[in-house]
Amino acid sequence: MLDIRNLERRWLKYKIKSYAPHIAFASVGAVLLIALPYIWMDSDKPKSPLKTDRFFSTVSKKAPEIKPIVEESPTVLEPSMDFVQTFQTSVLETKRPLSSTIQTTKPIQQEVPIPKVLNLPDTSSLKTPLKSPPIVSIPPSDKSPSLNRNESKLDIESVERRFKDSSNPSLGLFIARYHYDHGNYSEAYNFALKINSINNKIDESWIIFSKSLVKLGNVEQAKKTLRFYISESNSESARSLLDSIERGTFK
Amino acid sequence: MECSLFSKPRDLFLDVVNPRDYVQIDSVSHMYQSLKNSVQKPLKMILLFGRPGTGKSMLLHKLHHDLSKHQKVLMFDIPIVDEDDFLRVLAQRIFGHSPREVMTLTRFLEIAEAVAYADVPIVLLDEAQLYSGSLMEKIRLISDARAIKFVITLHKTDKEDIIAKEHFQTRIWESIELQNATAEELKVYIQKKLLKANCFDVANMFNDKNMKLITALTKGNYRETNKLLFSLFSLYYWYEENNPTLIKYNALKLKWIEMAAIHTGLIRA
Incomplete structure (x- = not known):
């Protein structure tokens, strides 16, 4: 006796099995047929322009994905002595806002949302080294730059070298003050003398010169120098120093 | 009903x-006619071979059905593999002799010579590949003595081709191959x-x-x-x-x- 239901089931299984390779072959063929024109078109086009186009298109489409690059920038902008020195060379550079500096140096970041750059935690660390060294103020008439005072020998040598090259009285004044503060009175005397020869109208230079003379034991020479300068400039600070030397209160 | x-x-x-269900198809009909003609010739042995299901048995049965009306024809559709039994059955059914003693080939040939029909009796052996080599050798000797004419069928396989070569190649006068x-x-x-x-x-x-x-x-x-x-x-x-x-x-x-x-x-x- 035939089991028709079972036979029909087996037949269905057999048909599926027999058609499976054909279906697979047909679907692969269909996929190839669809993909072939695209592959053909791709092969016809020159490859290098296509790559650049793709690159730019992906960049423009995926602008937010540049964020990681922006986040990496603080590590580049971490403070270093070289970075401080570039600020010291130019007054304008130090006075420029930080955000504008970053934007000019990295124009590509202008496409990126600015808050990302401004909210960086490292910007505070950038400001810290700028504020930390005491800034010596120079009379505005001289248009002298405000210099960061650095305690290291390497830095003072660097400033001396720059003074030698530029003969900037502001730099010389910084060096003279540095040496006087460190007890190198002869060095302070020499640099103050050099500044006076470049510009003889700087109060502090004459005062350091006179104070160095006192410290070196030439009190009379110091008094004589101060009197001469007071007669020429009528400087109040010079007069005050002369009074303290004469009264013996100067230390 | x-x-x-x-x-x-x-x-x-x-x-x-x-044999009553035999269907006349052109190619098979041609084969059958040639087989019938071969049987009429003074041949020792006729080989009918082909792959299984090509109609060898049907053709053999049809031949038996048609020839048995006119002459002595014996059909072995189930092989008798024992040699003594085979010779004894042949002696009894063809020559009407059933000896009590052991049937040897010599004894069988003596009986065949003693009877001596005008028309050589025909024996149809289906599935001959099932017979042993020694029995096939005796069948060959019987056909050589012209005591009996054999028509045998073989399945066409490599093994059976070897049998055909060894036992029948030089003695078969007619071979007919049936196709699918x-x-x-x-x-x-x-x-x-x-x-x-x-x-x-x-x-x-x-x-x-x-x-x-x-x-x-x-x-x-x-x-x-x-x-x-x-x-x-x-x-x-x-x-x-x-x-x-x-x-x-x-x-x-x-x-x-x-x-x-x-x-x-x-x-x-």
């Missing part, structure tokens, strides 16, 4: 070798068989597409075709009784042919 359209065709394709049927031959075979039994409606259901599938499934093997059609008409019989609306009488359903093939083991599913 069954009134189903498909019960009679189903029974027609029962795998039974009956083509789609057209198979269609003629099926339709003739159905028409012979007055199953005209069912015979008209077989179209070329059906026959192509049937031939592909059976590889032109008559025995397999019979088995397939028996299953197919059994299916039709079932649907006729349970779901007659599914039957289309202008052609056979390919699905049902395949289902019948699954049932008979021609398709592994």
